[in-house]
Every structure is written in structure tokens, then in C-alpha cells.
Amino acid sequence: MTSLTISKRLQTIARYCPEGARVADIGSDHALLASYLLVKGIASFVIAGELNEGPFQAAKKQIHTLQLKDRAAVRKGNGLAVLEPGEVDVVCIAGMGGQLIVSILEEGLLKLEGVQRLILQPNVGEEIVRRWMLKQGWQLVAETILQEDGIIYEILVAERGAPLFPYENKDRPQEDLIRIGPFLWEEKSPILAEKWQHEREKWQKVLGQLKRSDKPEAAQRIAEIEQEVKWIDEVIACLHTDKP
Template identity: 55%
Template structure:
């Protein structure tokens, strides 16, 4: 049985049992191997755009004896998937902008897909906004820390895109930024993530303090606004725990 990272295992355990899964940007095909070995997925497609990782995925699947269950394909994004071929699409380990662009470029392939599992390394709000604007309902969010890195995992299904944001104590824009379910949970990991981002912005603010160009002044205002927002969010989380 393959051993995989906590991040990939969390994604794998969110997959609906009995699904046919496409893992886009599969790298070494660790996630598809786990899904088939654990009998979570019936079959998997491991998609890779780069030849080196595609070769590594082929070797992994062959070594696991799963060539009849996992099809390793070389191609860009959702181009490796035929319309109606899979139930679940996983895209993990890349930036939110790239995930959104992969979904946008292959939008016609999403018809009939019942589950999206998306793990952006950065820019999760861009992914949430894409889902909101394209008929997918954010249904679950998880946040975890592994080896000092914090990861967010988003699950979406066809449905009412605005539903997760209704009747909340924060505005839509706030919830797109922070995640409606993550905000509801208010875990210590989320607070740690916000504090880390706050410290990074303070460093940027410090670097900008002597810059006088119009562009720098605009950036200063943006940073100050974001810092004020973060302070408010962190303070709210502190009050909710007391």
C-alpha cells in the first residue's frame, strides 16, 4: 500500500467512493495509486503536461501493478479527459490562477462532473470566485498544515453557487477571501495562516515606506487596507474563542 503525504491523503479521502477520477497535474500518480489501492476510485486518469513527470507517473503505476486501473496521459489540463468520462476531477499543488485557467480552458469537459477537489498552493480566493461565477457550489473546505506549509482544499459540486455565502456574518468579498466554511470553523490553522500573511504584508509595508512614486503610493494604500482587514479577521477569531 502506497504511503502518501497528509495533504494528498486528505484530498483522496474526500473523493466520493466508487468514482472515476481524473487527477490533473498528477506528477508521480501518487494520488491515483492511493485511490485505487484504497478502493475509493474504480478507475483513474493521471494527467501530466510535462514529459518527465508523465514518465515518473507511468513508472509508478507500472510498479504498483495498476496499469489496468490507472491510465497515465500526456496533455495539457483537461485536454486529457473526454466529455463524460469522469465523475471527479482533482487539481492540486499549483497556484489558484493556474487552477482557474485550467477549469476555464476545459469548461466544456465539466458537464457531468459531480465533484471538483481543488488544492491551490496560493490564491485560493481566485478559485472560489471562479466556482461562484461558473455554476459550482462550494460544498466543503479543509485547511491543514504539513511540514510547516498550510494548505487549503476546496470541494465543489454542481448546485447553487451563492448558497455557501448566504446568511453569514461576513460580506461576500470577505468570505471569498477567507473561505465560508473555514471562517465558520475558525481553526487555529486558519488563524496561523492569517498571522503569517499579516507578517508578510508588514514586511512589504516596511519596504515601501520610503518609496514616493505614484505606483508605490497606490501599493501602500492597498497594503494598509489589506492589513486592516486582516487585523479585523484575526480579532474576530480571537473574540469567538473567548
């Protein structure tokens, strides 16, 4: 069978796919993850969904090289519109902003019938995804943070269940954990501290720009950002001192 090399990010996503599952990868990036799941014998069937013609054709070509067409489908459509209810066990959506991921899930709620697991990798806006899970009754069951080629990624895994459970009996308020990630907070990886250090640097640049502004509304925004930086400083300090 064809050998296939994929990124560490996609390998990590693949590890969260249960063996024998029927998996849909929405916005499949040339169907690399879908192909890997087949080559490694992880998935029993895969659906690669693409919105635009170029990526759709690239995904079809990639799947064709595997000569496993009976176990794969490449479909063109918007988000979960490429699925039928009950068709897959696992939905993966990776490499998009958190707001876009939530929009795809919200618009395709009916297509999540029968889906047992969501594996989501937002490039930004992880807390937006966690809030959606809380609202829609999906329980966060695992999180991973990793760094590849200088970019930090978070992978969130959810199943239907008790959405508040990961946030209960913790040493930080729920609102903080929605932003940080309850499992990431417990793990306290150096990469998590690095992520929040980058956030701090971003806000410091914004502060510098605002402090040069003579607009009357700048003062209030400065106060808000200074409060945010203070919160980030406290998070970073805890991550450095409370390592397990």
C-alpha cells in the first residue's frame, strides 16, 4: 500500500480517531489526513469535504493514488453539507479559525446526528470552540498543544456528554479555563506558556500604538488591555511555578 508522510499536527489529530471509525475531514487540505487514516488502517471509511474546485480536485487526485475508492469519498460542498445524517462517527475540522469552525458546526447541526466524536483544530479562537461545546452539549474529553515549524496548534476533542465536567473542581474559574483549556491547564506544557507569552507580546504592541493616540476612546481601551496583560502575566507565572 502507498506510504504517506503527514505533519505532526495531522498525525496528532489521527491519533484521536478511534480504530474502525467512519471519519469525515471537512476542509481536507488535499485529503492528506483522510489518506493517512486509510493507509494506517485506522479508519474504515473516510469522506474528504472541500468547498472550492481546486482543493476538491487535488483531494480527488490524492485519494485516487491510494486505489481505495471503495473506502473513500471526496465531496464538494459547504461544510457539513457534504454529509448525510448518521453517515460518519467522527468529524474532523482543522486549520481554520475558531469562529469559522463554529459556524460550520452550527449550520450543520442536523448532520451531526450519529457523530460520536469531534476533533477540532482551530488556528485561532480556541475559546470560541470551547464555548460552543458547552452550549451544544459536547464534552471536552482531551486537548493537545503542540508546536510545528514555529507555529503553535491546539487540538480539541469532544464527545456527547456532560459539557461542564472538564471545568469542575479545578483551581481556576471556569471562564479562565475556557480561555486556557482545562486539560492544557492541568498539563502545564512549556508550549502553553509560550503561547500566552506570544499573546502578551501582541497586546504590548497594541498598547504601544494606543498610547501614541490622541483619540478620546484610546484611554478606555488602554485600561482594558492593561487588565488583559495583567491576567496573562498571572497565568504565565502560574504555568512556570505550578508545573506538575
